[in-house]
Amino acid sequence: MHVLILGGTTEARRLAEILAAEAPGLRVTTSLAGRVAAPRLPPGEVRVGGFGGAGGLAAWLRAHRVDALVDATHPFARTIGHNAASAAATAHVPLLALRRPGWVPGAGDDWREAGSLEEAAGLLPALGRRVFLTTGRMGLAAFAALDGLWFLVRSVDAPEAPHPRHMEVVLDRGPFTLDGERDLLRRHRIDVVVTKDSGGSATAPKLRAAREAGVPVVVVRRPPVPDGVEAAAGPEEAARWVLGQRH
The missing domain is CATH 3.40.50.720 (NAD(P)-binding Rossmann-like Domain)
Known part of the structure; x- marks a missing residue:
């Protein structure tokens, strides 16, 4: 077989x-x-x-x-x-x-759902100015026009243009730890997180770190x-x- x-x-x-x-x-x-x-x-x-x-x-x-x-x-x-x-x-x-299985919000989570990366980008200006973007290197063009925001972009490989003008790239691969995600949010003064509803445990610690910090999360539906x-x-x-x- x-x-x-x-x-x-x-x-x-x-x-x-x-x-x-x-x-x-x-x-x-x-x-x-x-x-x-x-x-x-x-x-x-x-x-x-x-x-x-x-x-x-x-x-x-x-x-x-x-x-x-x-x-x-x-x-x-x-x-x-x-x-x-x-x-x-x-x-x-x-x-x-x-x-x-997809992620499910819990008590204390401040999640905003979006149907696409473009819809997620449209929500950001009202939510924060320093964005932790964890949607991968593909699709960054959806956020390229947001010149008033700063992005921390995490991906396995380096992203290519088009991408946001003001950004810093972190090349890393999960699984990620809760302490590491807490430190990342604090060190970069993140005030909003964007993620796809990928599910699983490898990248879930960022959701708890955001909850603890009172940071809103834009979740793109799968x-x-x-x-x-x-x-x-x-x-x-x-x-x-x-x-x-x-x-």
């Missing part, structure tokens, strides 16, 4: 690890988009780069005799999610979307899983689904 994991997330890597341990005879290929310069590689086979859209992915599924497809990409990777759904239907391959696609909330559940596809 051959399983293709569309990866790049902690959950994708963990799924590959579980399958390698529990089903050593299973062929597992993880596909990475190639946007990160030095990704953490999972066990099994790894391919890097795009497929050329839904049609290219469907052709790859057929050519490599894939028996099950798991879309374990980032919750905000909308294009690949829809391409996976289309390709799986075309190639008649079972598809599962692995999506970690896109829904494509219609008709079964979803799993964690790698263990996804592994059970994969092993259940064996004939």
Whole structure:
């Protein structure tokens, strides 16, 4: 049996690890988009780069005799999610979307929801002047016109233009600690945080640090899983689904 994991997330890597341990005879290929310069590689086979859209992915599924497809990409990777759904239907391959649960505000949180990065940018001038922007290096163009604000941008790799004029870049990769996030907010005098609802624990400490500091957080809502696609909330559940596809 051959399983293709569309990866790049902690959950994708963990799924590959579980399958390698529990089903050593299973062929597992993880596909990475190639946007990160030095990704953490999972066990099994790894391919890097795009497929050329839904049609290219469907052709790859057929050519490599894939028996099950798991879309374990980032919750905000909308294009690949829809391409996976289309390709799986075309190639008649079972598809599962692995999506970690989203964050839920708690007592003391001051969250403002936004439907897009552009909507998030529109909220900022009324909320603060020193912004901790944790949405990654892609999409910074949405904030490029906000010349009256200062941005602390955190990403794995250095961002490219267009981006905000007044910004400082921190190159770092989670998981992050609560003490580290507290220090970062205090040291840079952050008065508003912007994040995508990525879920998970690796980057969640910033939310608690913001709550403790009384700093508002603009949370960009994640896109829904494509219609008709079964979803799993964690790698263990996804592994059970994969092993259940064996004939």
